[in-house]
Amino acid sequence: xxxxxxxxxxxxxxxPVLAAxxxxxxxxxxKAAVLYASLALPRxxxxxxxxxxxxxxxxxxxxxxxxxxxxxxxxxATITLPADTVTLVLxxxxxxxxxxxxxxxxxxxxxxxxxxDLVVGLPASVRLGIVSFAGTAAVVLPPTDNRQDMxxxxxRFQLQRGTATxxxxxxxxxxxxxxxxxxxxxxxxxxxxxxxxxxxxxxEAAAADAARRREQGQQAAQPGSYRHGAxxxxxxxRRTTGPDPLDAARMAAQRGxxxxxxxxxxxxxxxxxxxxxxxxxxxxxxxxxxxASITGGEYYHAGxxxxxxxxxxxxxxxxxxERRETELGxxxxxxxxxxxxxxxxxxxxxxxx
Numbered sequence: 001x002x003x004x005x006x007x008x009x010x011x012x013x014x015x016p017v018l019a020a021x022x023x024x025x026x027x028x029x030x031k032a033a034v035l036y037a038s039l040a041l042p043r044x045x046x047x048x049x050x051x052x053x054x055x056x057x058x059x060x061x062x063x064x065x066x067x068x069x070x071x072x073x074x075x076x077a078t079i080t081l082p083a084d085t086v087t088l089v090l091x092x093x094x095x096x097x098x099x100x101x102x103x104x105x106x107x108x109x110x111x112x113x114x115x116x117d118l119v120v121g122l123p124a125s126v127r128l129g130i131v132s133f134a135g136t137a138a139v140v141l142p143p144t145d146n147r148q149d150m151x152x153x154x155x156r157f158q159l160q161r162g163t164a165t166x167x168x169x170x171x172x173x174x175x176x177x178x179x180x181x182x183x184x185x186x187x188x189x190x191x192x193x194x195x196x197x198x199x200x201x202x203x204e205a206a207a208a209d210a211a212r213r214r215e216q217g218q219q220a221a222q223p224g225s226y227r228h229g230a231x232x233x234x235x236x237x238r239r240t241t242g243p244d245p246l247d248a249a250r251m252a253a254q255r256g257x258x259x260x261x262x263x264x265x266x267x268x269x270x271x272x273x274x275x276x277x278x279x280x281x282x283x284x285x286x287x288x289x290x291x292a293s294i295t296g297g298e299y300y301h302a303g304x305x306x307x308x309x310x311x312x313x314x315x316x317x318x319x320x321x322e323r324r325e326t327e328l329g330x331x332x333x334x335x336x337x338x339x340x341x342x343x344x345x346x347x348x349x350x351x352x353x
Contacts, residue, residue: 004074004327011069015062022058057347064339071332078325086319087127087143087229089172090115093264094132095163097237102266103304107236110305111264112154118312119150126319129175133168134160135241136188139175164188164242165235165284169259169291172231173252182251187243221256224296230258232315233291234308236265238284245287249294258297261288262311266303 003009092115098108122128129143130153141153167188174182231252239245252259263283285301292299302308 001075001077001328004076006073008069008073011072012066015066015069018062018065022062053346053350057343057350060339060343060346064336064343067332067336067339071329071336074327074329075332076325076327076329085125085127085228087129087176088122088319089129089131089143089175089229089231090118091131091133091137091168091172091231091233092140092157093134093163093165093168093235093237094157094159095134095237095240096159096161097163097265098159100236100265103264107265108157108159111234111308112157114302114305114308114312115154116151117309118316119147119154121313121316122147123316123319126316129172130154131168131171131175132157133164133171133242135162135164136160137164137167137171137242139171142175162241163235163237163239165233165239165287166243166245166248167241168235169231169233169245169248169252170243172233173248173255173257176229176231176257177255180255220254223253223294224256224258226256226258230260230297230319232260232262232312233288234262234264235288236263236283238282239287245291246294249291252295257295259291259295260297260315261292261299262308263288263299263301264308 092111094108098106098111100107103110119128124145127143127145128141128150129139130141130150132138132140140156141149144150170182170184170187174180174184249259263285265283283301285299289299291297300311300314302311
């Protein structure tokens with residue numbers, strides 16, 4: 001447990017002083033008891049239960065004061081709580097290498113089945129959007145909480161040539177932040193100056209995005225700090241076209257978005273129906289790990305359909321519950337009020353004061 005205002009903990013030093021004052025008052029009362037002709041008289045009147053009872057209200061008051069002082073220091077802790085509404089974007093590789101049969105019946109069929117399992121197991125608080133990428137990227141389904149629409153979208157995947165991993169991630173960010181005005185045309189296809197051989201599209205897009213965020217008073221977030229959405233990116237091969245996925249990862253990190261990357265299929269070079277594709281069917285694990293690392297996400301390898309389903313189950317559970325820093329001052333304040341009320345009630349019931 002941590003304290004946001006640790007300097008307030010100095011107030012706890014008042015507790016030993018208060019305890020010492022209470023003991024001093026008890027000692028003075030013992031001296032006053034000498035005025036009785038016989039000590040047996042007050043002892044008999046009190047009895048052992050009465051002697052114990054008289055200390056309970058002050059003890060409860062002592063604990064109430066301690067809880068109130070701790071609340072003043074604003075304690076906080078990292079605890080697991082039900083997640084708020086989360087928008088999840090699944091970016092799926094639909095390159096021709098997904099025809100490979102190293103994952104029976106083939107990679108794309110196994111990936112579709114695992115995606116259907118993901119949809120079935122999603123918490124009610126999660127909205128899902130789907131993006132596919134091959135030579136280019138496309139939005140298959142905008143974020144929705146309609147499970148049937150998700151299942152229908154998974155059936156619409158069409159395989160194409162090329163693997164534009166960066167395009168898929170940029171498109172996923174545009175889906176996750178529709179109001180941000182991310183200029184996909186410049187990022188994915190280049191500006192007019194690009195086509196004329198001048199300038200770089202990513203530099204222009206990054207500069208425009210940074211200027212827009214400054215105008216809106218938005219600062220770069222800490223990587224992984226965005227709690228309302230995340231991206232799951234599945235790929236089975238190396239990037240062959242499109243922007244560098246690390247550039248997209250840096251844009252995601254500036255928004256605090258975690259990207260969980262999944263390398264699907266054999267880690268070795270795998271043969272394909274077209275031999276010219278075999279080189280690009282080897283997993284680019286260093287790039288996928290780097291994307292996850294930059295954004296504060298995690299990398300998973302799934303060598304089979306069962307592995308992929310297990311990865312999706314783990315991620316689904318992660319989005320249902322989340323660990324976050326939570327201030328506990330209200331709990332300590334409530335405990336102080338309850339203890340103080342109990343102390344007052346017992347004092348009135350037992351001693352009429």
